[in-house]
Amino acid sequence: MTITRRDVLLGATATAALVPLAARAQTSEVVIGVIYPFSGGSAQQGVDAQKAYETALEVINKDTDFDLPLAKGEGLPGLGGAKIRLVFADHQADPQKGRAEAERLITQEKVCAIIGTYQSAVAVTVSQICERYQVPFVSADNSSPSLHRRGLKYYFRAAPHDEMYSAAMFDFFDAMKKKGTKIETLSLFHEDTIFGTDSGNAQAKIAGERAYKIVTDIKYRANSPSLSAEVQQLKSANADVLMPSSYTTDGILLVKTMAELGYKPNAIVAQDAGFSEKALYDAVGDKLEGVISRGTFSLDLAQKRPMVGKINEMFKTRSGKDFNDLTSRQFMGLIILADAISRAKSTDGEKIRDALAATDIPGEQTIMPWKRVKFDEMGQNNDADPVLLQYVGGKFVTIFPPQAAIAEAIWPMK
Amino acid sequence: MDKDFAARRRRDLIIAAVLAAIAALTPLFVKDVVVQNILILTLMYAGLSQSWNILSGYCGQISLGHALYFGLGAYTTELLFTKFGVLPWFGMLAGGVVSALIAMGLGYPFFRLRGHYFVIATIVIAEIGLLLFHNWEWAGAAMGITIPIRGDSWLKFQFLRTKLPYFYFALALCCLAWFVTWWLENSKWGFWWRAVKDNPDAAESLGVDVFNSKMGAAAVSAFLVAVGGSFYAQFVSYIDPESVMGFQFSLLMALPAVLGGIGTLWGPVLGAAILIPLTELTRFKLGGSGRGVDLIVYGTLIVLISLALPRGLLSLFSRPKKTGAAR
Amino acid sequence: MTAQAIIQSLASGLLMGLLYGLIAVGLALIFGLMDVTNFAHGEFLMIAMYLSFFLFAFFAIDPLLSAPLVAAALFVFGAVIYLLIVRFAMRAKANAGMVQIFTTFGLAIVMRGLAQFFFTPDYRSIPQSWLGGKTISIAGIFLPEPQLVGALVSIAAFAGLYVFIHRTDFGRAIEATREDPGAVALVGIDKNRVFAFGWGLGAALVGLAGAIMASFFYIYPDVGASFALIAYVTVALGGFGSVFGAFAGGIIVGLVEATTALVLPPSLKSVGIYAVYLLVVFIRPRGLFGSI
The missing domain is CATH 3.40.50.2300 (Response regulator)
Known part of the structure; x- marks a missing residue:
């Protein structure tokens, strides 16, 4: 020194x-x-x-x-x-x-x-x-x-933080509802870590305040060898929106399992994490046309x-x-x-x-x-205002909030 | 032979006292908190491994699920402290007692199992514990428990910057575990365990109470490990299921004993003294690269030591002269 | 919950269970042969998945086609690991059990580190393959093709292994070596060759599982960890030393996992597997079909 x-x-x-x-x-x-x-x-x-x-x-x-x-x-x-x-x-x-x-x-x-x-x-x-x-x-x-x-x-x-992110998601739902889109029921799908628990809690809280119905709230073990049982429950609940809080590994497995079990949700609104990772879209991007993820960043800027x-x-x-x-x-x-x-x-x-x-x-x-x-x-x-991004044609476009949006949301997803 | 044995025991006790005295003086020379941190972890793992060694080394019941007792100690202490205001010193005792009772409760069915069936059962029971704590809302679930820090206090056993109290506690724990092992070596239980380990069927026919001696080993071992868990929770001041009940703790308790010399008095101490500084230093020097070099170095060392010295590093020090009681 | 949902869960569980069996059988074989538990088994699976991935990425070989190649490569890998490392672990005069556990455990750490070093820790997967993403639907029950093929391969592998052990000379040599390694040396069987072959075969089987899984699972250096514990429980549940036990164990684990998720929160579904294991060994301390 x-x-x-x-x-x-x-x-x-x-x-x-x-x-x-x-x-x-x-x-x-x-x-x-x-x-x-x-x-x-x-x-x-x-x-x-x-x-x-x-x-x-x-x-x-x-x-x-x-x-x-x-x-x-x-x-x-x-x-x-x-x-x-x-x-x-x-x-x-x-x-x-x-x-x-x-x-x-x-x-x-x-x-x-x-x-x-x-x-x-x-x-x-x-x-x-x-x-x-x-x-x-x-x-x-x-x-x-x-x-x-x-x-x-x-x-x-x-x-x-996740409450701000989740609030933005529900703001978006409110805006979509005003336009006449049917969004009443939600499925939460989150991992059993601090991130997943916090995210799930925040979403459940806001859903309660704004009178959205949570039809399933699935907490799963991170890095599980199989998600068949979980996806099966999501499928039978068939909510208007699926809201996953998952990292890359479970995100990939979730999307693959959904395709295998023939579950095609109306819309997916993801709490970022795995759903902003290149690796996930490299793996299952073809099945995710129209998926929405929250974020703080957008290349549209x-x-x-x-x-x-x-x-x-x-x-x-x-x-x-x-x-x-x-x-x-x-x-x-x-x-x-x-x-x-x-x-x-x-x-x-x-x-x-x-x-x-x-x-x-x-x-x-x-x-x-x-x-x-x-x-x-x-x-x-x-x-720090969050944004919502939609995966369209192999890249993300900003769809919410209106001042940052460059495109209208495609709903339901393909 | 008995005279040799007694002489060796006296010598061990003297060496231990000298080592403990030297260890107690190190903070006079070592002021760097990072080095102190390594010393604390080394002493803690030496103590934990020594406790694990009682059941797995002396009694021969290989457990890879001791993380359960470690986590129970940590959780009992911190739940009592944050929910009911019970001081950690009492929580520590409570955690030890809870763990010992659970270890004995599990002992009833578990000790019928042998070999790999037993090992896997211990892994599995610790995993069940981990999953239950992960889903137990009242105990914080995945969020864990943050221990509120109000400033230096012996009563609450928390200190902001100084590490010396933690150091001396870890040293005391290590000495206690060592002394308990030393004392048990020469007790009725100690003889029974050696007999059980060598040949359980023959031991039984010679009138050794195999089952109860295993139960005793499990209880002592679990109690000491739980005290270590309580200490760790106070030291880190934040716990979550993964960071106190994860499988890695089960391994980190077994590794020092295995590398140093399983079923020996000095093996765990020697193993921890080499293994823990080594893992910390490889992470400091190589961990920031993101290329896994630290894992390669660490894993290679485990393989080489296991292969080259099946009796552990301690066999390097053992004298060729046979000392009767030493197996 | 509808009857259809329950049938779907059980069907998925059964398919997954057969795959668990295929992952575990190599472990059971190695254990049965020489009483060694390979704690790097999950990492063998990881290597196989990477091999499939790279064969696909560089040579556009579909994982289903490359499965025999991967199995062959893993055979060599397993035999080499035995000859270079495990052989010496078995010579240990003291603490043989611990030496074997920690040698293979150290090997697992090294393999993970090497994978991270050479392949980077990035998550890989095979986006398009013959099987990936395809599914068969019978009366509203969905059977994903990768798992379905995996299940068929698993059944075929178990059948083949049964025939091999009981009907061929080499298989009998393996059985004999297992029962009495000293005596077989007298009749001119080289113990090391048999063991190396056993390790190769065990690794080839997990290689087969890895190749199948590569078409529907993600791949990264730590991927083996999720499957390793399940594989150990599967083998122990079926009983050490029994190849059929691993088959039965796999099916039970798969079904228990699926049914637990129907009644408990899914984050606790492994608890069901573990509880069944404990229950079985408390009643039968040597597993369902174990001889050791």
């Missing part, structure tokens, strides 16, 4: 001597910890996340002309052009390991903030550790609503905001995939965090926290269809 610090000082002195007017770097490097599953069943999500963060890093550290915070110029202007370095850590979907990795990143790698984590259960322990060490935690892609309600000072989430398309291309060259709901949130999370660090003009946890709390980025300066980025006292951004 002392050596690097001295090197930095020597370097800075030398530069200062040569170019007296150059801004002196107090810190040449800002380290941010990134905690994801890099092995085990959800390793692919970690690998994709890594690509999304590296794309964001390129935008921040290099000079690009996007209308995003920090895009122009190199590095963080508030810290004399300091570059960001990311340290990746593997939590293997285990809350204890996530906790240990967070502590290691904070104390050994000296990260000034942490971003993560995909699994909500791990976000619980990582955010606790961050709170104890007063280091900000940006929950880039966790959608469990319980996370921001724990009174943590250092927790921030720019993206919507590229028509209005050309930079969205360009940044998506940057990501695509790295990963071979388009941005999806997860990777776009990860990209945006790091931009928002880096912007706060730059404004804090410091790598001190408390100052970054205050800068994050003061964040106010207009929606146009993001790659998302959000109104703006501004955190409430619990660290949640309530202006």
